[in-house]
Amino acid sequence: MERPRVIINVAQSLNGMIAGPGGRRVTISSGHDRKRVLEIRSKVDAVIVGANTVVNDNPRLTLEGHLPDHSHGPMRVILDGTLKIPENSHVLDGTSRTLVFTWNQQKDLKGAELVRMSRESLTISRILEALWAMGVRNVLVEGGKQVIHEFIDAGAVDEFHIFVGNVLIEGGGMILFDPPDDISGVMNDIQVMEGGLLISLDPHSLMISWKKKVKAF
Ligand SMILES: NC(=O)c1ccc[n+]([C@@H]2O[C@H](COP(=O)([O-])OP(=O)(O)OC[C@H]3O[C@@H](n4cnc5c(N)ncnc54)[C@H](OP(=O)(O)O)[C@@H]3O)[C@@H](O)[C@H]2O)c1
Numbered sequence: 001m002e003r004p005r006v007i008i009n010v011a012q013s014l015n016g017m018i019a020g021p022g023g024r025r026v027t028i029s030s031g032h033d034r035k036r037v038l039e040i041r042s043k044v045d046a047v048i049v050g051a052n053t054v055v056n057d058n059p060r061l062t063l064e065g066h067l068p069d070h071s072h073g074p075m076r077v078i079l080d081g082t083l084k085i086p087e088n089s090h091v092l093d094g095t096s097r098t099l100v101f102t103w104n105q106q107k108d109l110k111g112a113e114l115v116r117m118s119r120e121s122l123t124i125s126r127i128l129e130a131l132w133a134m135g136v137r138n139v140l141v142e143g144g145k146q147v148i149h150e151f152i153d154a155g156a157v158d159e160f161h162i163f164v165g166n167v168l169i170e171g172g173g174m175i176l177f178d179p180p181d182d183i184s185g186v187m188n189d190i191q192v193m194e195g196g197l198l199i200s201l202d203p204h205s206l207m208i209s210w211k212k213k214v215k216a217f
Contacts (some may be wrong), residue, residue, distance in 0.1 A: 001125070001129060002132055003125070003128040003129065003132055003156060004045070004046070004128055004131055004132055004136050004137050004138050004139045005137065005138040005139070005158045005159075006128070006138075006139055006141060006151060006156050006157050006158050006159075007040060007044065007138070007139070007140050007141065007158065007159040007160075007161070008140075008141045008148055008151060008157055008159065008160045008161070009037055009040060009140060009141070009142055009161045009162075009163075010142070010143055010148060010161075010162055010163070010176060011028035011029045011033065011162070011163040011164075011165055012028065012162055012163070012164055012165070012176055013026070013028055013164075013165060013167045013168055013169040013173075014164060014165070014166065014167060014168050015168050015169060016175045016176065016177070017169040017173035017174060017175055018143065018144065018145060018173075018174050018175070018176050019056065019144070019169075019173055019174040020169050020171070020173045020174075021171050021172045021173055023052060023056040023144075023174060024056070024173075025056060025057045026167065026169055026173075027165075027167070028163070028165035028167050028196075029163055029165060029195070029196075030163075030165065030166075030193065030194050030195020030196055031194065031195070032193050032194040032195060033163045033165070033193060033194075033195060033196065033198070036163075036193075036198070037142075038063055038064060040140050041061075041062075041063055041073065041074055041140055042063055042073070042074075043138070044074050044138045044139055044140045045074055045075060045131075045135070045136040045137055045138055045139065046074050046075040046076070046077045046099075046131060046136045046138075046139045046140070047061045047074050047075070047076055047077065047139070047140045047141075047142055048077040048078075048079065048139050048140070048141045048142070048147065049061065049076075049077075049078060049079070049141075049142050049143055049144070049147065050078075050079050050080075050143065050144050050146055050147035051078060051079060051080035051081070051082070051084050051085050052144055052146070053142070053143050053144045053147075054078055054080070054085040054086075054089050054091055055084060055085060055086065056144075058086075058089055058090050059090065059091070059142075060090040060091070060093070060095070061074075061076045061090075061091055061096075061142070062076075062095055062096055073095075073096045074096070074140070075096065075097045075098070075099060075136070076091050076096060076097065076098040076099070077098075077099045077100075077101070077127075077131070077139070078091060078098065078099070078100045078101070078112070079100075079101050079122070079127070079147055080100050080101070080102050081101075081102055081103045081104070081119065081122060082102070082103075082104055083100070083102050083104040083107045083109060083114075085100070085109070087109070087110065087111075091111075091112070092109065092110065092111030092112055093111065094111055097113070098111060098112040098113070099112065099113050099114075099115055100112045100113070100114050100115065101115045101117065101122060101127055101130075102114055102115070102116055102117075102122075103116070103117060103118060103119040103122055104116070115130060117130075123154065124150050124151055124153070124154035124156050125154055125156065128156060144174070145174055145176055148176065152206065152207060152210050153210070155207050155211075157203040157206065157207060158203060159200070159203065160200065160201040160203050160206060161198060161199070161200050161201075162176075162198075162199045162200075162201065163193070163196055163197070163198050163199075164196050164197045164198075164199060165195060165196040166195055166196050182213065183206065183209040183210065183213065184209075185205060185209075186201050186202050186205045186206040186209060187199060187200075187201060187202070188200045188201060188202040
């Protein structure tokens, strides 16, 4: 079955956190890193995030006017089984198309097109299949942790970039790969950038190690 190409991008602190305590948003990216992410956004058909990312961070997921040759930007895709994102979320502001994948069969959400599926059908492979059928050929997954893990579980990752920002998040927080996740030898490339490091993982090795880890527990 064909599926869109999947790029995962995430920013983490020096101590491995992608969010502060209780999912609090922390600025980790530098100006150069934000520009790099906007450039990827400008080249994909859709940007995907989970419901908690919308609830906690309220991102716009647009091109933020940085790249004027793309007037609309990518479609915004939210995975929100229960339809918990607030009605005043930026992703519902109508500035670009927003799809919400949900198993909630009752509620409506102004500003989004709802793709209602059964709870069992809302797997990453079925979501990618549905997006492919709509003409989506490449996607950028921007978080959060649960959604990123679901893409790795599904074996649906073609590029994986982690920006490690020059930031330490104290007082606990959300770590992308929790101990005892013990995965080594998955780094492809590393670049020094303004404000941090850009690490690219080898998705193939990551997914093989991940499957071994899941079997071991
Ligand atoms: N540093 C970074 O680069 C970065 C980027 C993005 C987010 N974040 C952080 O990550 C945190 C959120 O991560 P998270 O792991 O809590 O949540 P998340 O991955 O953003 O969202 C998880 C939620 O999405 C819904 N969902 C997930 N898979 C689904 C599916 N297949 N079908 C339908 N709905 C699905 C579920 O909502 P329901 O339970 O309602 O169904 C689930 O609770 C935020 O605090 C944010 O700050 C960091």
